[in-house]
Amino acid sequence: MRQRIATTALAAGLVAVAVTQQVSRAAASAALDPETLPQHLTGTGLYAADDPSTVAPGIRQFLPQYPLWSDGLTKRRWVSLPEGTSIDATSELAWDFPVGTKFWKEFSLKGRRIETRLSWKSSPSRWQMASYVWNEDETDAVLAPPDGIPGLVEIVPGRRHSIPSRSDCIACHGASKTGPLGFNALQLSNDRDPNAIHGEPLGPGMLTLAELIDHGVLAPAPTHFIADPPRIHASNPLTRSVLGYLVGNCTMCHNGGADATPLGPSLSIRDLLEDADAAARTLTDRPSAWQVPGSPEGHSVVVQPGRADLSALFVRLRSRAPSSQMPPLGTVVRDQQAVDAIGRWISNLSR
Amino acid sequence: MLRGHLTTWVLALGLAAVPVSLTWHGSQALAAPAGTPADPAHLDRGAYLVRIMGCNHCHTPYKVGPRGPEPDMTRALTGHPSDFKLSSANSAGDGWVWSAAATNTAFSGPWGVSFAANLTPDPETGLGKWTEEMFIATMKTGRHQGKGRQILPPMPFENLGNLSDQDIKDLFSYLQSLAPVRNRVPSPIDPAEVQR
Numbered sequence: 343m344r345q346r347i348a349t350t351a352l353a354a355g356l357v358a359v360a361v362t363q364q365v366s367r368a369a370a371s372a373a374l375d376p377e378t379l380p381q382h383l384t385g386t387g388l389y390a391a392d393d394p395s396t397v398a399p400g401i402r403q404f405l406p407q408y409p410l411w412s413d414g415l416t417k418r419r420w421v422s423l424p425e426g427t428s429i430d431a432t433s434e435l436a437w438d439f440p441v442g443t444k445f446w447k448e449f450s451l452k453g454r455r456i457e458t459r460l461s462w463k464s465s466p467s468r469w470q471m472a473s474y475v476w477n478e479d480e481t482d483a484v485l486a487p488p489d490g491i492p493g494l495v496e497i498v499p500g501r502r503h504s505i506p507s508r509s510d511c512i513a514c515h516g517a518s519k520t521g522p523l524g525f526n527a528l529q530l531s532n533d534r535d536p537n538a539i540h541g542e543p544l545g546p547g548m549l550t551l552a553e554l555i556d557h558g559v560l561a562p563a564p565t566h567f568i569a570d571p572p573r574i575h576a577s578n579p580l581t582r583s584v585l586g587y588l589v590g591n592c593t594m595c596h597n598g599g600a601d602a603t604p605l606g607p608s609l610s611i612r613d614l615l616e617d618a619d620a621a622a623r624t625l626t627d628r629p630s631a632w633q634v635p636g637s638p639e640g641h642s643v644v645v646q647p648g649r650a651d652l653s654a655l656f657v658r659l660r661s662r663a664p665s666s667q668m669p670p671l672g673t674v675v676r677d678q679q680a681v682d683a684i685g686r687w688i689s690n691l692s693r
Numbered sequence: 694m695l696r697g698h699l700t701t702w703v704l705a706l707g708l709a710a711v712p713v714s715l716t717w718h719g720s721q722a723l724a725a726p727a728g729t730p731a732d733p734a735h736l737d738r739g740a741y742l743v744r745i746m747g748c749n750h751c752h753t754p755y756k757v758g759p760r761g762p763e764p765d766m767t768r769a770l771t772g773h774p775s776d777f778k779l780s781s782a783n784s785a786g787d788g789w790v791w792s793a794a795a796t797n798t799a800f801s802g803p804w805g806v807s808f809a810a811n812l813t814p815d816p817e818t819g820l821g822k823w824t825e826e827m828f829i830a831t832m833k834t835g836r837h838q839g840k841g842r843q844i845l846p847p848m849p850f851e852n853l854g855n856l857s858d859q860d861i862k863d864l865f866s867y868l869q870s871l872a873p874v875r876n877r878v879p880s881p882i883d884p885a886e887v888q889r
Contacts, residue, residue: 509834595840633880640877663883665805670842 377464383474383483386460388420388446398422401446404549406524407534407541408590413497413675416450421525421549423559431560434567435527435611439463445522449503455480456495457505461515461522469521471511501662501674510671514594523594527551527564528611533571537583539680572611576618584687585609585618587680591669606631607644607655626691630654632666647691656684731870739867742860743770751809751847754796762797770871772811772819772878773798779806779879791846800847806882807845815873820865828865829858845881 380386390398397403401422409417423429424442431437445461455476462470474483475491490507497503515521530551535541544550551571555563574589576582588596588609598608607628613621625645634642634654642654650656658668660681667673743749753764754774768774779799791802798809811819820828823838830839835850837843844850856864 510836513830513834513836513840661883663805665842665845665881665883667842670836670840 379472379485381485383458402549405542405544406529407538408586409540410590411673411677413673418448420446428559428561431564434564439521441466458483471508473505475505498675528572531572533573535583535586537579539583539587539683572615574614574618580687584684585614645688650685650688653688656688735863735866736870739863742864752812754798770812771874771876773808775877804845805884808878811876811878812868813871813874814869815875818875818877820868821873825862825865829861832861
């Protein structure tokens with residue numbers, strides 16, 4: 343099956359050959375001690391052994407259609423799977439990755455790499471996460487300390503990018519279950535949202551859901567996603583893009599899962615795929631424990647139709663004050679494009 | 694005026710050394726939530742930890758007793774009283790960095806204003822909907838619910854993060870055994886310079 347797909351991939355002009363063949367080489371070049379994080383990024387297997395400036399064969403780039411806002415930093419993402427393995431897609435919207443899976447995310451500011459983060463499934467019950475910090479001339483990236491590095495580089499005047507602590511990594515990604523957040527059926531769907539906030543066009547060779555299905559990397563293969571790719575089914579483009587933004591920036595916690603913010607509002611991707619407007623209505627007039635300035639005490643709501651200024655979702659998204667901002671970590675600069683879109687969306691809502 | 698008066702008083706006493714913990718004898722009702730069998734040994738351990746770690750000093754509103762300010766144990770662990778309004782930070786200066794409100798449940802400093810949480814198991818205003826996993830994560834990470842904003846001073850989460858998981862579980866079991874009290878604690882107030 344995979345050999346057949348390899349032929350298809352080559353025929354399509356992809357730089358890569360079959361995913362599993364590629365991965366076998368990558369895995370061979372970077373068999374990590376399951377307890378120890380390498381001290382240098384080069385030790386994680388991201389780069390070719392004979393050329394540390396080139397991503398190793400078998401490691402594939404991907405691009406979630408609804409990216410997480412990271413203060414405007416430029417990001418690149420890669421994945422590698424161990425040879426001969428597949429992703430357990432029994433739950434087709436919540437994949438379980440094989441031991442040895444690695445994800446990398448590189449952050450750059452004005453063309454200079456700052457850090458590259460690693461998520462590595464080192465055992466059936468553990469994702470190890472760490473960041474590697476690039477030196478000034480970008481010749482090496484070294485493992486950051488467990489507590490991270492606060493305020494490493496200034497992004498905009500008065501606002502600085504921090505290398506996250508490992509406990510902060512776990513706060514969003516979870517230590518044992520969740521793992522990667524931007525690599526799922528909706529984020530990799532071939533039905534990409536042209537209005538996605540901060541959406542980017544796919545580059546050559548970037549993985550898509552269809553390719554994962556075709557290559558047999560997902561098992562069992564959700565083949566119905568070929569003809570009917572996952573899509574946020576909303577009544578208008580703005581609602582689709584806004585809900586997509588919430589998927590990329592909020593549902594790592596607000597997903598209704600037992601271990602993730604059960605007290606707050608939540609959106610499930612399943613609900614968004616089936617009836618996004620109905621899912622959005624669950625936010626409307628939902629009580630918010632967080633007090634919205636200007637709302638009567640004890641009567642704050644997540645979304646008040648027509649009143650973005652009285653909607654906790656909008657006010658907290660707009661804020662970059664530590665105790666009120668959402669998301670609560672990983673960002674220190676307001677996402678004005680998202681603020682404008684969500685403000686417009688709430689203003690357009692009617693009772 | 695009241696705030697300023699108590700600020701001086703509380704700081705003069707030293708927040709970590711107020712002797713009123715001696716007035717607490719673990720006499721609060723231990724009503725286990727329905728369906729949650731409470732292990733007396735773990736509850737006792739949790740109550741013991743609450744006593745020795747001084748949880749009442751911030752999470753129980755102070756009153757003025759015969760020996761000075763002391764936690765009002767009729768409102769044990771209910772957090773900052775919702776009817777005690779503090780609309781802005783207390784200005785510090787002249788060598789003072791932070792200050793506490795009259796109840797010793799609200800604290801003003803460079804981080805803004807923090808309010809001690811309601812630790813009783815009220816489902817809407819306390820820990821009633823919290824899971825043990827969330828509570829452990831909060832203690833270990835210093836983040837609200839283990840995922841949200843930073844827990845603010847003077848909560849000594851750096852110390853609490855060193856508790857064993859079992860100790861944190863015992864703490865949680867004990868807190869969940871208290872009678873739920875409805876008291877909606879305000880959200881933190883950010884310092885003015887970052888309110889944008």
